[in-house]
Amino acid sequence: MWILRINMANRSYGLEEVPAAYKNLGGRGLTSTFVHDEVPPLAHPLGPNNKLIFAPGIVTGTPASTSARISVGGKSPLTGGIKEANAGSSWAQYLATMQIKALVVEGQPKEKGKYWMAHLTWDASSAKPKAEFFPAQEYAGKDLYEVFPKIYDRFSGKIAIAGCGLAGEYGYANSGIVFNDLSKRPSRYAGRGGLGSVLASKGLKFIVAENKGSPGVAFVDRALFDQGKKKLDEALRTHDITKPKGALNTYGTAVLVNILNEAGGYPTRNFSSGRFEGAAKTSGESIFEGNKERLGKELYNHACSPGCIIQCSNTWHKPDGTEHTSCVEYESDWALGANCGVDSLDDIAEMVRLCNGYGLDTIETGTTLAVAMEAGVIPFGDSKKAIGLVQEMGKGTPMGRILGGGTEFTGKAYGLTRVPTVKRQSMPAYEPRAVKGIGITYATSTMGADHTAGYTIAPEILSIGGQADPLSPEGKAALSRAFQATTAFIDSSGHCLFIAFAILDIASGFEGMVEECNGVLGTSWKSDDAAKVGAEVLRKERAFNEAAGLTKAEDRVPEFMKYEPLPPHNQVFDVPDSALDSVYGEL
Amino acid sequence: MAGIDLDVWLYGALASYGSNSEKKSFSNPKVTLPEGSTLADLLAHLGIPTEERGITFINGQLSALPGLQPDLGHLLCNGDRIGLFDLKSMWPFQYRHGAMMTEEMARAMGAKKDQGLHHTYRKK
Numbered sequence: 167m168w169i170l171r172i173n174m175a176n177r178s179y180g181l182e183e184v185p186a187a188y189k190n191l192g193g194r195g196l197t198s199t200f201v202h203d204e205v206p207p208l209a210h211p212l213g214p215n216n217k218l219i220f221a222p223g224i225v226t227g228t229p230a231s232t233s234a235r236i237s238v239g240g241k242s243p244l245t246g247g248i249k250e251a252n253a254g255s256s257w258a259q260y261l262a263t264m265q266i267k268a269l270v271v272e273g274q275p276k277e278k279g280k281y282w283m284a285h286l287t288w289d290a291s292s293a294k295p296k297a298e299f300f301p302a303q304e305y306a307g308k309d310l311y312e313v314f315p316k317i318y319d320r321f322s323g324k325i326a327i328a329g330c331g332l333a334g335e336y337g338y339a340n341s342g343i344v345f346n347d348l349s350k351r352p353s354r355y356a357g358r359g360g361l362g363s364v365l366a367s368k369g370l371k372f373i374v375a376e377n378k379g380s381p382g383v384a385f386v387d388r389a390l391f392d393q394g395k396k397k398l399d400e401a402l403r404t405h406d407i408t409k410p411k412g413a414l415n416t417y418g419t420a421v422l423v424n425i426l427n428e429a430g431g432y433p434t435r436n437f438s439s440g441r442f443e444g445a446a447k448t449s450g451e452s453i454f455e456g457n458k459e460r461l462g463k464e465l466y467n468h469a470c471s472p473g474c475i476i477q478c479s480n481t482w483h484k485p486d487g488t489e490h491t492s493c494v495e496y497e498s499d500w501a502l503g504a505n506c507g508v509d510s511l512d513d514i515a516e517m518v519r520l521c522n523g524y525g526l527d528t529i530e531t532g533t534t535l536a537v538a539m540e541a542g543v544i545p546f547g548d549s550k551k552a553i554g555l556v557q558e559m560g561k562g563t564p565m566g567r568i569l570g571g572g573t574e575f576t577g578k579a580y581g582l583t584r585v586p587t588v589k590r591q592s593m594p595a596y597e598p599r600a601v602k603g604i605g606i607t608y609a610t611s612t613m614g615a616d617h618t619a620g621y622t623i624a625p626e627i628l629s630i631g632g633q634a635d636p637l638s639p640e641g642k643a644a645l646s647r648a649f650q651a652t653t654a655f656i657d658s659s660g661h662c663l664f665i666a667f668a669i670l671d672i673a674s675g676f677e678g679m680v681e682e683c684n685g686v687l688g689t690s691w692k693s694d695d696a697a698k699v700g701a702e703v704l705r706k707e708r709a710f711n712e713a714a715g716l717t718k719a720e721d722r723v724p725e726f727m728k729y730e731p732l733p734p735h736n737q738v739f740d741v742p743d744s745a746l747d748s749v750y751g752e753l
Numbered sequence: 754m755a756g757i758d759l760d761v762w763l764y765g766a767l768a769s770y771g772s773n774s775e776k777k778s779f780s781n782p783k784v785t786l787p788e789g790s791t792l793a794d795l796l797a798h799l800g801i802p803t804e805e806r807g808i809t810f811i812n813g814q815l816s817a818l819p820g821l822q823p824d825l826g827h828l829l830c831n832g833d834r835i836g837l838f839d840l841k842s843m844w845p846f847q848y849r850h851g852a853m854m855t856e857e858m859a860r861a862m863g864a865k866k867d868q869g870l871h872h873t874y875r876k877k
Contacts, residue, residue: 406819406840406873413843417765424764424779425844428836429852430813441813451765451778459777596848603850620847623870637859642851645870649847667845671871734813735853 167267167384170295172284174368175214175273179284179297184267190687193223194250195658195703196268197239201248202706204270207713211243211360212337212367214274220261220328220373221269223660224683227262227383230395231402232662234258234471236328236345236356243360244339244530244572245589245614247711251356254471254662255345257326260375262660263382264288264295271368281306281335281371285321288380295380302371306335309523309560310344310352318350321374327352329372331525334362336562338570339590340530341366344522347470347479353492354470357527358616359591360572383686391685394678398665401675402475405668414478414664415467417450419496422595423504424449430734431600432500433593435507435546436536437586439733440600444509448499453480456511460487468492476664482515491519497617500595501532506539506552513549517556524560526570531556533573533592541580584726589614589716598723599732599739602639606646606741610721610749612707620649621656622666624676624693639745647749654700659683701753708750721746756785757831759795765839767806770799786829792816793825795835808844810836816855818844820874823861845872 169182191199197219209215218240225233236258242249261269264286275282283302288295305313310331317327326346333341341362342355365371385391407413413421426432427445434442446452457465460483470479470493481492494515502508502517521528535552538544543565544551558566568579573592577585586593591614598605604617611619623645656663659679669675676693684691691699711717727739763771763780771780786794792811796803809817809824812834816824819840829835846869854862862869 406875407843407845413841416841421841421843422848424762424836425808425838425842426848428762428810428813428838429815429844429849431852446762446764446779446781449764449778451768455778601849601852603852604848605851607847617848621845622847637851645850667843667872670846671873 167265168295169268169270170266170297171270171272172297173273174271174275174370177282177299181294188267190689191658192226192267193221193235193237193658193660194239194252194654195699196221197237197250198248198703198707200268200270201239201241202710205241207710209241211241211246211364216241216364218271218361218364218368219268221267222258222262223658225686226660227259228391228686229473230661230682231399231473231475232665233660234473235660235662236261237657238343238356238361240361240364241714243337243363245359245591245716247589247614247714247716248612248707249359249361250613250657251343251358251361252657253343253345253354253356254474255326255347255354256472257328257345257375259472260326260377261286263377264375264380266295271365271370274367275369277369281369283372283374284370286373286375288377290379305371307332310525311523314346314350314352317372317374321376323376323378325374325376327372327374330362330365331523332560332562333525333570334366336567336570337363337367338526338559339363339572339575340527340534340570341525342527344525347492348468348472351492353522355527358529359613362525385685386688387685391682394681394685397674397678398669398682399475401668401672401678402665405672407667408476408664410475410477411466414476417454418467418478418480418494420450420453420480420494420499422496423499424451426596429600431597432504433586433595433597434504436505436540436584437593437597438584440597441734442504445504447509448503448511448514452511453482453494457483460485474662476662478664482511484512490515491522494518495528497594498528498532501529502535502552505532505536506549507546508549508552510549513553516553520553520556520560526559529594530572530592531559533586534569534576537573537576537580537582537585538569540582540584584730585724587615588723589720591615597732599727599737600735602739602741603642603646605723605739606642606746606749607650609723609746610646611650612704612711618663619653620646621653621663622670623648623652624696639741640748642741643745643748647753648697651697651700651704654703655696658699658703704753718747718750721750755788757788757790757829759784759786759829760832760834761795761799762834762836764837765841767801767837767839770801790829791825792827792829792835795829801837805840806837807840808838808842811855814853814855815849816858818874821861823857824855827855827857843872846870
């Protein structure tokens with residue numbers, strides 16, 4: 167395995183052996199360790215001293231299901247703290263099978279506004295990966311839907327693409343890193359935290375990977391890996407949420423729209439209500455029925471990346487049955503829908519398509535539009551004008567640039583107090599005043615408000631978690647800590663977080679995930695080691711944040727949530743600061 | 754005896770049990786039942802077998818999950834909003850932790866050894 171370093175100051179690369187201390191790391195554990203060890207905490211995120219690290223997970227590149235995950239890390243232009251965002255794409259597998267444990271992009275060219283692309287291949291003669299650099303100016307300033315086919319045409323082999331869009335070129339704090347899906351769409355994003363602009367700041371527009379002839383992932387104990395895979399696959403294939411034609415495969419992640427809306431926890435019109443009267447029209451059930459009506463047949467969802475059993479990615483179709491966009495995820499659907507008072511799936515899909523084309527994070531974009539609506543820039547519910555604002559972001563107009571700065575930046579520009587951010591990252595689609603547990607995780611996550619930070623716990627510690635009253639603030643804080651630590655392990659394993667749905671209920675599935683990792687690494691982790699390994703990752707992230715100036719004073723939800731009751735339950739966020747401080751205070 | 758008016762939302766496969774299904778993905782029948790009616794009475798009125806429903810809400814409070822239905826005897830009141838979901842729907846634990854539950858549901862969760870930290874309670 168190799169650490170591949172690309173230095174964009176002179177477009178050179180070097181290969182290093184993996185240090186012993188990094189041997190058992192992967193995915194988020196590895197990218198966060200690099201950021202912790204190598205990025206000066208006070209570096210400007212878009213300056214020469216920030217680094218962008220790509221790392222496949224521990225089992226990425228193996229036949230493990232849902233394991234084509236790539237973790238991307240760096241200092242965030244949005245939060246000013248550490249950032250890890252991950253995505254599913256064949257690109258992840260290509261890196262892993264070329265035995266690239268991590269790709270570190272560093273340095274910065276002297277020329278501003280010039281772009282290159284890197285081409286990573288396996289060099290059979292030296293039995294090592296190699297990198298070549300080409301000018302990429304011809305791809306700059308363009309929509310990714312226009313550019314991706316040109317890159318696929320340019321290379322004769324089977325390639326995978328990582329890169330940034332216009333949003334990255336403009337230096338937006340809400341730009342993501344794009345990866346290809348299985349149909350060559352620019353639709354899989356490591357979306358949050360502005361990492362697209364970090365890539366662009368290096369003058370690197372695309373990283374094309376081609377793994378022909380590569381040796382694949384080495385196993386220490388293949389039999390143990392196979393045993394683990396069997397257990398995990400069995401859990402995924404039988405659980406109601408993850409099985410074929412189950413919740414996610416049928417309705418996609420937007421299955422949650424009607425649920426959160428009924429619960430009164432579906433943030434509406436910039437977090438001013440917990441219920442949206444138009445929610446049912448934009449739900450996963452409506453996407454399924456809408457496609458059925460327009461296509462004349464049932465359409466189940468597809469895999470975002472190779473080898474996934476869950477297959478939750480949807481495609482929305484136009485009235486004439488042609489494809490409009492993929493994928494209308496729950497959070498995108500909500501951010502550009504209910505949170506903006508918009509109930510048209512066609513207009514939501516158009517905004518998702520534009521975000522994909524420009525390289526924008528759909529969540530941050532939607533929450534920013536809602537803040538602009540609150541400011542009176544356009545009315546709530548006016549989806550045509552909302553589409554116009556997203557287009558301004560793509561054009562880089564002065565208004566577009568304000569919006570590109572993100573939700574908090576836009577809120578400041580208009581002097582608003584109802585700005586739903588933590589550590590300058592906007593909240594996703596779960597209202598902390600109605601769902602207090604997620605509020606604790608939003609407040610304390612090292613990433614800023616992040617719905618993927620606390621996903622599950624090991625079955626073994628369910629009983630420990632249950633010792634504290636899960637309804638008390640202290641009990642909720644203890645659970646959030648356990649959830650965040652175990653999630654950091656899954657993010658390191660290379661698995662999609664959605665395996666969490668099955669393995670929380672089916673203990674053998676959790677065991678299987680850990681055995682898969684042991685089979686690759688030769689470790690002897692047990693299920694309850696997952697939280698310990700994950701906690702180490704959190705400690706590094708937390709240490710980086712504190713050195714960057716993000717202390718526990720920032721582990722808070724925005725003040726308005728403490729004094730504005732949220733309809734329909736009319737609750738405020740009343741978790742005491744002491745409980746929030748205990749999440750990391752007792753890590 | 755005076756009746757109670759209920760605002761009922763049926764989602765996914767349950768939508769077809771609503772008489773005014775404008776969309777196939779959901780329906781919103783307005784139901785009037787005698788005072789003193791329970792959730793079980795509402796299900797009988799709609800013709801929904803209780804085993805076909807999963808996540809259920811009464812006035813935005815979680816009252817049932819797949820395989821855990823402590824709400825059949827819940828007394829309904831005039832103006833109540835009831836949301837019924839099919840078995841394909843989901844509400845993962847991390848996204849409902851700390852959300853409001855009916856009293857019966859809170860007791861049922863509390864009685865579980867693991868305090869209800871699961872996604873589903875359905876027997877395979």
